[in-house]
Amino acid sequence: MKRKHRKKERDLDYSHYLHPRWWPTWLGVGAMWLMARLPLGMQWKIGKLIGELAWRFIPQRRHIAETNIRACFPELSDNEQRALVRKAFHSNGIGLMEIGVAWFRNASDFMNITRVHGLENLDKARAGGKGVMLLGGHFSTLDLGGCLSTEVIEADVMQRDHNNPLMNAVMTRARQRRYGAVLDSKDLRGLLKRLKANRTVWYATDQDYGRKGIVFAPFFGIPAGSITATSRIAERSGCAVVPFSHFRRDDKPGYDIYFHPALENFPSGDDLADATLVNQAIEREIRRQPDQYLWMHRRFKTQPNRDDPAFYGKKRKR
Template identity: 70%
Template structure:
């Protein structure tokens, strides 16, 4: 019988993690801190090296990435798809180094190499006074991009807690220094409270969350389980939904942040039409830098019909020891 692991409550007090069971995590956090102190021109090569190692040895994540790339870019040759898979791992390796910057350093030092596009769209939406839902996605610049955004605007954030309670404590405390409020992924009451106050909340909808409250909207031409909560939130709060994205320059240290016009006639009253519209926007942003998206996630795990064959099959079995 499979043993169920009890999920520990969120606790951001470091004193709660003195037990030796947490020492390996502390060691990893220490390495992240050390890496964050390096100049960015050194961090990127180290990140690429970490990404290459993951590409070489993280077989299951590589398999998932290969399947996603094959599904989403069928127009590319097998060689081009394989190259994109490899570049995706390298980009996410850099993202791991950037995570250290976001958690342990002041991202304000990077504003000199950051360009912001379309911030007037955000300001116009915020001026309406009903709050702004900042519609993001899971790019490899996730934490650093979010931290950089707060150098230009004030925002709160919704997060899914990390499975490791100590890592979650470090992540939450880091985000509390950057964002006004750090909300749990299911804290809708807190979300509506922030929006009623005319605040901005960072929010992402681009992962597979199961069958609850979803429609199957096309994402790169594939029916993908997409939550309808975005429409419900906008309908109930009257907030404006502003898409945004963030990418690193491909060939030199630097970042771009994009704000887009607030969605008009949203919600439309048609959940499928709304979800399709959102997925199309996210897809357009991903195409700017497809290697910088988190393709390791099983985005198409939930199928329209329960009996439909899955894209990912069973997880690769561990090799038996000889």
């Protein structure tokens, strides 16, 4: 008889992490806390330097980003593609610095440099009374963008737990201070319960989760494994699906948050059409600030045919 696998409960009690083996993680957390106290402009400079070092010395991730951007932006010249890859590393380096800000600072400190667009779209969706799924993407402002959003809306969030239990405790406790509930990414029952209570839940679908429960829908014109769970959840709950994005401004320290009109005729009953609509909504937001997307993720790892050549192949020699 097969033993049922049960997910290990989150241990959020800091007193359980006093053993010396956790000290390196505590040092890292302490460094994040200290860096979060620096002026935002200085944090951006340090983050850009981190991104530059990653671009130079992590060739595997650079290769993934180059492959993605070459495929998604064929209209750009080789030089423009290379510049976009480098800028993406800079943006994601800044994003690492912003994690500390999101976890250890008060979001209200930054609302004077934050602009919120389309809040009326969310209000209209919530008026339906069946909950709202905020359709997000993995932008470099992931943590801080969500943190700033909770200054103007009440929301819950779904997260993939960190592999390091202590880091997961720090992350989850920080998010619990911002959000009404922090749900595990696989807790669909909890998600449906929150939607039934007319809650707004942030849900990101734009990564490659393998071959299970997907269709291959175009993303930047490329067939990408896209989950069908978004349609299933919307069908079962009757919730509205509102595209949501957040970006760092280029000209000076500041942020923009966007709530767009809810997807129409969703779900349609056609999984491929629904996944295409979702991908189009995310793609539109990426094109707004393409360098601020997580291009280091292997979005096209799962290919339509198992015998197809690996999308990312072997790391190219320089």
